[in-house]
Amino acid sequence: MARYDPAAIEARWQQEWDAAEVFKARPDPDRPKYYVLEMFPYPSGNLHMGHVRNYAMGDVVARYKAAQGFNVLHPMGWDAFGLPAENAAMERKIHPGSWTYDNIANMKAQFRSLGLSLDWSREFATCDPEYYGQQQALFLDFLEKGLVYRKAAVVNWDPVDMTVLANEQVEDGRGWRSGALVERRELTQWFFRISDFSQELLEALDGLDRWPDKVRTMQANWIGQSRGLRFGFACETPVHGVEAIEVFTTRPDTLMGASFVGLSPDHPLAKALEAENPAIAAFCADCRRTGTSEEALEKAEKRGMDTGLRVRHPLDPDWLLPVWIANFILMDYGTGAIFACPAHDQRDLDFARKYDLPVKDVFHSLGVERKAEKTNSPTPLDSPELGSDVAFVPPRTEKVVYVRPVAQAGHEMTGEQAVENTIYLAERQGWGTGVMQYRLRDWGLSRQRYWGCPIPVVHCDACGVVPEKKENLPVKLPEDVSFDRPGNPLDRHHAWRNVPCPACGAPARRETDTMDTFVDSSWYYARFTSPGAATPTDRAEADYWMNVDQYIGGVEHAILHLLYSRFFARAMAICGHLPDSAAEPFDALFTQGMVTHEIYRSVSQKLFAENDGTEIQIVHEAYHLPKDVVFCDVGGQREAVLRSEMVEDKFDPDDEQQVKDYLNVFGRTEIQIIPSAKMSKSKKNVVDPVGIVDRFGADTARWFMLSDSPPERDVEWTDAGAEAAHKHLARVWRMASELAPSLPQAGESGAEAAPAGVSDPALARLAARTIHDVTQGIEGFAFNTSVAKLYAFTAAIQKSDAPATDRAAALRILARLMAPMTPHLAEEVWRMLGGTGLLARQPWPEADPALLVDDTVTLPIQINGKRRSELTVARDLPKPEIEAQVLADAAVQKALAGGAPKKLIVVPGRIVNVVV
RNA sequence: GCGGGCGUGGUGGAAUGGUAGACACAUGGCACUUAAAAUGCCUGGGCCGAAAGGCCGUGCCGGUUCGAGUCCGGCCGCCCGCACCA
Numbered sequence A: 001m002a003r004y005d006p007a008a009i010e011a012r013w014q015q016e017w018d019a020a021e022v023f024k025a026r027p028d029p030d031r032p033k034y035y036v037l038e039m040f041p042y043p044s045g046n047l048h049m050g051h052v053r054n055y056a057m058g059d060v061v062a063r064y065k066a067a068q069g070f071n072v073l074h075p076m077g078w079d080a081f082g083l084p085a086e087n088a089a090m091e092r093k094i095h096p097g098s099w100t101y102d103n104i105a106n107m108k109a110q111f112r113s114l115g116l117s118l119d120w121s122r123e124f125a126t127c128d129p130e131y132y133g134q135q136q137a138l139f140l141d142f143l144e145k146g147l148v149y150r151k152a153a154v155v156n157w158d159p160v161d162m163t164v165l166a167n168e169q170v171e172d173g174r175g176w177r178s179g180a181l182v183e184r185r186e187l188t189q190w191f192f193r194i195s196d197f198s199q200e201l202l203e204a205l206d207g208l209d210r211w212p213d214k215v216r217t218m219q220a221n222w223i224g225q226s227r228g229l230r231f232g233f234a235c236e237t238p239v240h241g242v243e244a245i246e247v248f249t250t251r252p253d254t255l256m257g258a259s260f261v262g263l264s265p266d267h268p269l270a271k272a273l274e275a276e277n278p279a280i281a282a283f284c285a286d287c288r289r290t291g292t293s294e295e296a297l298e299k300a301e302k303r304g305m306d307t308g309l310r311v312r313h314p315l316d317p318d319w320l321l322p323v324w325i326a327n328f329i330l331m332d333y334g335t336g337a338i339f340a341c342p343a344h345d346q347r348d349l350d351f352a353r354k355y356d357l358p359v360k361d362v363f364h365s366l367g368v369e370r371k372a373e374k375t376n377s378p379t380p381l382d383s384p385e386l387g388s389d390v391a392f393v394p395p396r397t398e399k400v401v402y403v404r405p406v407a408q409a410g411h412e413m414t415g416e417q418a419v420e421n422t423i424y425l426a427e428r429q430g431w432g433t434g435v436m437q438y439r440l441r442d443w444g445l446s447r448q449r450y451w452g453c454p455i456p457v458v459h460c461d462a463c464g465v466v467p468e469k470k471e472n473l474p475v476k477l478p479e480d481v482s483f484d485r486p487g488n489p490l491d492r493h494h495a496w497r498n499v500p501c502p503a504c505g506a507p508a509r510r511e512t513d514t515m516d517t518f519v520d521s522s523w524y525y526a527r528f529t530s531p532g533a534a535t536p537t538d539r540a541e542a543d544y545w546m547n548v549d550q551y552i553g554g555v556e557h558a559i560l561h562l563l564y565s566r567f568f569a570r571a572m573a574i575c576g577h578l579p580d581s582a583a584e585p586f587d588a589l590f591t592q593g594m595v596t597h598e599i600y601r602s603v604s605q606k607l608f609a610e611n612d613g614t615e616i617q618i619v620h621e622a623y624h625l626p627k628d629v630v631f632c633d634v635g636g637q638r639e640a641v642l643r644s645e646m647v648e649d650k651f652d653p654d655d656e657q658q659v660k661d662y663l664n665v666f667g668r669t670e671i672q673i674i675p676s677a678k679m680s681k682s683k684k685n686v687v688d689p690v691g692i693v694d695r696f697g698a699d700t701a702r703w704f705m706l707s708d709s710p711p712e713r714d715v716e717w718t719d720a721g722a723e724a725a726h727k728h729l730a731r732v733w734r735m736a737s738e739l740a741p742s743l744p745q746a747g748e749s750g751a752e753a754a755p756a757g758v759s760d761p762a763l764a765r766l767a768a769r770t771i772h773d774v775t776q777g778i779e780g781f782a783f784n785t786s787v788a789k790l791y792a793f794t795a796a797i798q799k800s801d802a803p804a805t806d807r808a809a810a811l812r813i814l815a816r817l818m819a820p821m822t823p824h825l826a827e828e829v830w831r832m833l834g835g836t837g838l839l840a841r842q843p844w845p846e847a848d849p850a851l852l853v854d855d856t857v858t859l860p861i862q863i864n865g866k867r868r869s870e871l872t873v874a875r876d877l878p879k880p881e882i883e884a885q886v887l888a889d890a891a892v893q894k895a896l897a898g899g900a901p902k903k904l905i906v907v908p909g910r911i912v913n914v915v916v
Numbered sequence B: 001g002c003g004g005g006c007g008u009g010g011u012g013g014a015a016u017g018g019u020a021g022a023c024a025c026a027u028g029g030c031a032c033u034u035a036a037a038a039u040g041c042c043u044g045g046g047c048c049g050a051a052a053g054g055c056c057g058u059g060c061c062g063g064u065u066c067g068a069g070u071c072c073g074g075c076c077g078c079c080c081g082c083a084c085c086a
Helices: A006-020 A049-067 A083-092 A096-112 A129-144 A194-207 A213-223 A252-257 A268-276 A278-287 A294-299 A346-355 A366-374 A415-429 A539-545 A560-574 A643-648 A656-666 A689-696 A698-706 A719-742 A761-779 A783-799 A804-818 A823-832 A879-888 A890-896
Strands: A033-038 A071-073 A148-158 A163-165 A183-192 A226-239 A242-249 A260-263 A304-313 A316-326 A337-340 A363-365 A399-402 A412-414 A432-437 A457-460 A464-467 A498-500 A507-510 A550-554 A589-592 A595-609 A615-624 A629-634 A637-642 A671-678 A856-863 A866-874 A903-907 A911-915
Touching: A006 A698, A006 A823, A033 A049, A033 A539, A049 A071, A049 A550, A049 A589, A049 A595, A049 A689, A049 A698, A049 A761, A083 A096, A096 A689, A129 A148, A129 A464, A194 A213, A194 A560, A213 A560, A226 A252, A226 A268, A226 A316, A226 A415, A242 A252, A242 A260, A242 A268, A242 A337, A252 A415, A260 A304, A268 A278, A268 A304, A278 A304, A278 A316, A304 A346, A337 A346, A366 A399, A412 A415, A415 A432, A629 A643, A629 A656, A637 A643, A637 A656, A637 A671, A643 A656, A689 A698, A689 A719, A698 A719, A698 A783, A698 A823, A719 A783, A719 A804, A719 A823, A761 A783, A761 A804, A783 A804, A804 A823, A856 A890, A866 A879, A866 A890, A879 A890, A879 A903, A879 A911, A890 A911
Parallel strands: A033 A071, A033 A550, A260 A316, A550 A589, A856 A911
Antiparallel strands: A148 A163, A148 A183, A226 A242, A226 A304, A226 A432, A260 A337, A304 A316, A363 A399, A399 A412, A457 A464, A457 A507, A498 A507, A595 A615, A595 A671, A629 A637, A856 A866, A903 A911
């Protein structure tokens, strides 16, 4: 008897699809287009399960939309620039380019085995000169439109390796290779003017109604619009020509509770003071030893130093406030200077307590104020001013009593109102301006690295910064570089670096910085519409294919990648490379969860006595590959044993009984099973898709990745689950192959064999219901529920005693519904059961609406909210008649005990609740 | 630290504010088989009960509602992001 043989089936159908060019996308004005895009992968060398899940989901959408008659564009490429290639080059002495292209070849072969409906003719890698050359053209266009500029910015500097470090290369303030303390260093770098678009990027989020709310919220918070007041604290005596310190505050209403003025260590005034005061210089230098990441700054211990300067309160010239430099004040936000009101800001309060600075309440809560009146106490007992270490920070919409207001005393109002009043007052009195401030900073794109897109400008002593001529693009990366010395190889490659100035022809130097890899991924979706164009895009193609109708990827890209792409689409539209209608490039977004796997960890602790007699403890953690472990149930508890240990003790790990015996003899093992952990090589819990495809076939891997867990949530890879998926697919195949011989052969009784519908009433109803539910599941990105319905349908077909032709018709519907998920098996079943042509070209089945409605409904009857009985009635029975029947129900009668119900709630078609 | 999300049986999960646990895994039982594999069928939250049935139950505490896994407030735990990882 033949068996389900995925290896043969999958290879055959992949060839047929290729030969027929089923997935090649061509513009067709007569058909609606649909552009499905999954975030392209970094070519690390191997596909992992996260990829399989991501691309399986995209493939469901692509194949489903194609079946619905859309002209589908479903491309794939490689996000191929970046640090790992340079790390590999350093470690293995190979060129980043050859490492990358080898990885791409490897991964592409793995991709192809999955049978995804991709148009490979559009493939490109961002490290292809054809791609990054067009990116350089974009850069020059942006430069011309004023969307790029240069300014100084800080980087992490490793003083030993003499190189700039990425944030991830900084561990606890030290360089990951050298271990040296990292310093902050200022360099002149290129920036995109994304902050000019802050308001627009924020407002346009409202229109992205097919994006997850969480992503829109995260982006809105990231852009961080806040209304506040900008004003100056006049210096008691001007220092270094500075007459006043400009601050920005979102809480001007707390001005009368001001305690001190704080400066960022990177503030110009702080720098000026540094030059003359060694103590300040030492303090600032110390602050600069933290990494540049916001996280590092926020987590660092809050520290400050009094500069000795004094400034005047804007509303009371006699009130002098001290000026401090504090490490938690960011130069990038607002003016790099703040005033602190400790009573109503926890961080300020902590700081004030630490350095013994004054704390004055500005407002109290209504309740506390009233309680204070009652107890005859002048101020509430538990306020920061009276010593509490908890700042009073009510929601801005809550009414409070102002005890130190900027304008009138004792007013009850919300923080919001008070802020607006203060801004109004400040503007009228001329000491401050109300402004809209954004947290979003300009996007620094310069990277001091080799493996990235060269920034196409030349530095000339006479002409300054000169853009490279477009006809000279691409500015290609030189091939002959080495990574045996620290620093950027482009810097020391004189032949590449020394070029004539494009403007005057005098000897000049190329820019040696390359672009952030986020630039590469900010417009690849546009390039896919015309990957061979001699300009960044071909407008006719872009106009036809844009926007991306469905974008799919991980939540980890919720902010940066997606925000940068939104900026790029706008910038490209300004330069004419995209239509204005593509300013929001992704109509719908879906963020899928991770694939996780158990970790098997053993921890051994050993005590050693050193020579001098002191004992030290060594804790040794080891992780074990799934294949090195066997499992056994011990009293309902799943236990893991190392195979090697069993073998050592002369037990056979492949014999279930011996595993039990072993556990009985040796008791519990040291191996901990940690579930649902993110896959990582160091934890040895990575499942290799190649092995799974070899063992079970691509359809099984795809089916399992789509079943069980909701797509937006993490899914745990388990062998048992994969085996179950495989068993199910084998069952479908077996049902089809057993049924096939009993069907009239094509040509025998006409070509009628295939199209015949399901005539068995029960099976026909279920088929219609399944079509409806599976379609709903796919539309709503609930593939796991679609899969559940398909399981149920399969079981029903198997149990059905309807004639073979009916069951075959039902199976053909099953195949069509499974086609987006398990395309190879679906084609095979379709062909076995007399389907004509490629299933990949068949339209999506439609449910007969008449079969979807039932004549009767069963209503659960609740008594006081608990289900006690049920009632089956005609679907459209009027409410009064339902009520009558409910009251006649035995359980209801019993509960009422002769009385009348307090309330009777009838939700037609849903439920009945009797309140007694 | 800040921002966002998630939390339901032994496990993954299902459930427009309306019968909590669909579907699947694991477990246990049965059938087929010389045996095994494969396959099929049944069971499947906890407690009490012979059963009928009852009580409890969606991380914890409280609230809104005829009715809360779902909505609101407060906690706890885990995950993601924090601008030079991609």
